Amino acid sequence: MTAFAPKTASGAGRTDRFYLLMIVLPCAFLALLYFLPVLNVLVLSVTEPQPGIQNYQMLAESGALHRILLNTLRVSLSTTALTLLLGYMFSLGINSMAPRTRTVALFVVLASFWISALIRAYAWVAILQPNGLINQLLMGIGLIDTPLILVRNELGVIIGMVHYMLPYAILPIYANMAGIDRSLLRASRALGANRWRTFWWVFFPQSLPGLAGSGILVMIFSLGFYITPAILGGGRVVMIAEYISIQISETLRWGVATMLATVLVMVVVALTIWMSRYLKVGGGLASKGGKS
Amino acid sequence: MTKEKPELEFAADCLSILREKTNGKMVHRRRFLSALGALGVMPLALKFTPAHAASDELVVVNWGGDAQPAFQTIWADPFVASRDGLPTVVEGSGPSSGKIKAMVESQAVVWDVCDRNLPASIDLGQQDLLEKVDWDVVDPAKLRDIHRTDWGVGSYLYSFALTWDSEAHEIAPQNWADFWNLKDFPGTRTLRNNFEGMLEAALMADGDAADAASLYPVDVERAFEKIREIRENTIFWTSGSQSQELFRNREVTMGNLWHTRALLLREETENRVQFHFNQGILFAGAWIVPKGNPAGAKAWDFVASTQDPESQVELFKALGNGPVNPAAGEMVPEDLRADDPGNPENYAKQVAVDAAWYADNYADVLNRYTDLIAS
Numbered sequence: 016m017t018a019f020a021p022k023t024a025s026g027a028g029r030t031d032r033f034y035l036l037m038i039v040l041p042c043a044f045l046a047l048l049y050f051l052p053v054l055n056v057l058v059l060s061v062t063e064p065q066p067g068i069q070n071y072q073m074l075a076e077s078g079a080l081h082r083i084l085l086n087t088l089r090v091s092l093s094t095t096a097l098t099l100l101l102g103y104m105f106s107l108g109i110n111s112m113a114p115r116t117r118t119v120a121l122f123v124v125l126a127s128f129w130i131s132a133l134i135r136a137y138a139w140v141a142i143l144q145p146n147g148l149i150n151q152l153l154m155g156i157g158l159i160d161t162p163l164i165l166v167r168n169e170l171g172v173i174i175g176m177v178h179y180m181l182p183y184a185i186l187p188i189y190a191n192m193a194g195i196d197r198s199l200l201r202a203s204r205a206l207g208a209n210r211w212r213t214f215w216w217v218f219f220p221q222s223l224p225g226l227a228g229s230g231i232l233v234m235i236f237s238l239g240f241y242i243t244p245a246i247l248g249g250g251r252v253v254m255i256a257e258y259i260s261i262q263i264s265e266t267l268r269w270g271v272a273t274m275l276a277t278v279l280v281m282v283v284v285a286l287t288i289w290m291s292r293y294l295k296v297g298g299g300l301a302s303k304g305g306k307s
Numbered sequence: 308m309t310k311e312k313p314e315l316e317f318a319a320d321c322l323s324i325l326r327e328k329t330n331g332k333m334v335h336r337r338r339f340l341s342a343l344g345a346l347g348v349m350p351l352a353l354k355f356t357p358a359h360a361a362s363d364e365l366v367v368v369n370w371g372g373d374a375q376p377a378f379q380t381i382w383a384d385p386f387v388a389s390r391d392g393l394p395t396v397v398e399g400s401g402p403s404s405g406k407i408k409a410m411v412e413s414q415a416v417v418w419d420v421c422d423r424n425l426p427a428s429i430d431l432g433q434q435d436l437l438e439k440v441d442w443d444v445v446d447p448a449k450l451r452d453i454h455r456t457d458w459g460v461g462s463y464l465y466s467f468a469l470t471w472d473s474e475a476h477e478i479a480p481q482n483w484a485d486f487w488n489l490k491d492f493p494g495t496r497t498l499r500n501n502f503e504g505m506l507e508a509a510l511m512a513d514g515d516a517a518d519a520a521s522l523y524p525v526d527v528e529r530a531f532e533k534i535r536e537i538r539e540n541t542i543f544w545t546s547g548s549q550s551q552e553l554f555r556n557r558e559v560t561m562g563n564l565w566h567t568r569a570l571l572l573r574e575e576t577e578n579r580v581q582f583h584f585n586q587g588i589l590f591a592g593a594w595i596v597p598k599g600n601p602a603g604a605k606a607w608d609f610v611a612s613t614q615d616p617e618s619q620v621e622l623f624k625a626l627g628n629g630p631v632n633p634a635a636g637e638m639v640p641e642d643l644r645a646d647d648p649g650n651p652e653n654y655a656k657q658v659a660v661d662a663a664w665y666a667d668n669y670a671d672v673l674n675r676y677t678d679l680i681a682s
Contacts, residue, residue: 078678079674079675079678082682083681086682140556144556144558145557146557167558245545246545246549249542249543250500250543251542251680251681252681253677253680253681261677264404264405265403265404265670266670266674267404267434268670
């Protein structure tokens with residue numbers, strides 16, 4: 016991090032039109048095709064069906080909306096927690112691998128990006144359903160008599176979402192871990208700390224920024240899931256994105272839909288701002304670790 | 308203006324490429340424009356193309372899948388060849404209420420005739436989003452009275468039918484009371500994640516008679532209470548193909564399915580999956596025309612052409628959608644009549660839905676139903 020500091024400082028004084036143009040074009044593109052429609056959504060949320068904040072009042076009053084929001088929050092938080100746990104374990108593993116095997120492992124992680132959410136959801140149905148792979152295996156070896164209900168419920172949704180989100184968690188966590196100075200760990204061991212103590216006192220605190228950053232990233236993504244809950248939830252796990260879609264295309268209550276979309280955007284923006292803070296802290300910590 | 312011109316030329320160029328590609332058969336101009344619309348440039352493109360009201364072709368929109376080519380060959384192609392006809396293309400992108408409202412309100416309507424149902428025709432019609440039916444062109448005598456509204460023309464019949472896995476249930480369930488009877492008919496159920504046809508089934512399970520007079524207006528609270536009884540044992544299907552998949556995978560043993568899907572299932576499982584029309588909830592699909600449609604009054608010529616009973620029988624053979632024209636019933640081959648929801652014997656066993664009740668309550672009850680299954 017410190018290596019970049021002087022470069023940006025000197026770059027600020029220089030105005031290169033070419034580079035400016037490179038920034039202006041994507042910004043204009045975003046403004047036209049992204050911010051304008053988002054602004055339109057904001058406006059609709061206070062003008063449909065009539066001007067006023069009645070849609071936002073619903074947010075306070077409607078029990079149904081509370082339940083949808085709570086569902087969304089519960090599923091997203093569970094997904095985030097599980098994803099972080101698994102992602103952290105995986106990152107720990109690849110961090111101590113030989114470079115060649117690590118490349119293969121990272122390739123496997125990235126490969127899952129190539130498969131669409133839809134296909135993954137159906138694959139999970141095939142694996143988790145009552146006469147799917149897992150249940151057949153467990154019944155075959157005599158562990159259970161009646162199939163476990165692993166899908167078409169909240170559990171199935173969380174399994175599918177964790178699977179989808181894992182690469183998003185692994186990459187930042189691993190990037191952070193790779194930057195941790197190993198000589199610190201050796202020093203800790205040399206000074207008499209056992210493996211556990213070294214991990215919890217020396218390694219883990221330094222990996223926290225990566226964990227926090229990817230946690231917020233996973234949370235932001237999870238809040239907006241649509242296809243995965245719709246297929247794996249058996250219709251009973253309705254998250255905010257599906258609810259918005261029903262209001263847009265079925266009930267034509269665009270005021271409510273845009274209000275919910277606005278709330279979702281606000282939450283995501285707030286989380287993003289929070290995340291950028293953590294990333295700065297992360298940079299600070301990493302460079303501190305590097306210096307000492 | 309100088310800036311706009313290249314845009315126009317680009318659009319024209321794309322259209323000419325399309326024209327070449329389709330060998331001059333027909334130019335899917337509006338399909339192309341809706342592709343542009345997906346990229347967010349439709350309003351611009353429409354402004355720059357003066358042929359905004361290009362009534363030189365007709366766009367019919369249905370829900371895709373097998374229905375798209377079936378509508379094309381059975382209804383669109385003969386219409387092209389007819390006296391009043393013009394190039395007609397069926398596209399399957401799904402004319403949801405949301406899309407129709409967006410098109411009409413932004414005055415960028417690219418669809419002429421949409422495949423929806425009667426409740427939607429009233430719901431959208433009352434919101435001033437649809438053209439009124441021209442009953443001088445469309446023949447009301449070719450429909451039962453309940454299959455037409457001010458904005459919608461009945462197009463085919465479909466039913467929510469009791470469907471079951473005959474291997475899981477050796478004794479066939481007779482009615483919705485059996486469907487709700489988890490003790491004597493154990494197994495997972497499937498209902499739709501939309502309340503259409505579901506509340507009526509719940510009320511019949513609760514003892515209501517299978518006729519419209521006793522079911523409408525729907526006692527929503529009592530129906531919800533009944534659904535709550537089996538909610539824990541129910542998967543809620545979101546699309547027709549998913550309802551099939553649930554039976555195919557043996558995830559469920561009984562369901563309230565569109566009879567067209569039940570027909571397909573019976574065929575592909577070689578009679579493992581069965582269905583009947585007893586206490587079925589009978590809907591009518593309806594043609595609707597978005598307000599300000601490009602081809603104008605020609606849309607009703609197309610709709611009138613689909614009233615031909617022979618074409619409706621063809622559609623029944625292809626997709627299972629029941630003919631809505633009572634005259635078509637006689638033309639259905641003997642051996643297929645048992646599967647025709649409009650067949651007099653089947654018709655009498657079912658409940659014809661009250662479209663007006665749906666139109667008045669759709670948004671509100673759908674939200675409450677969503678809340679019911681999600682909590």
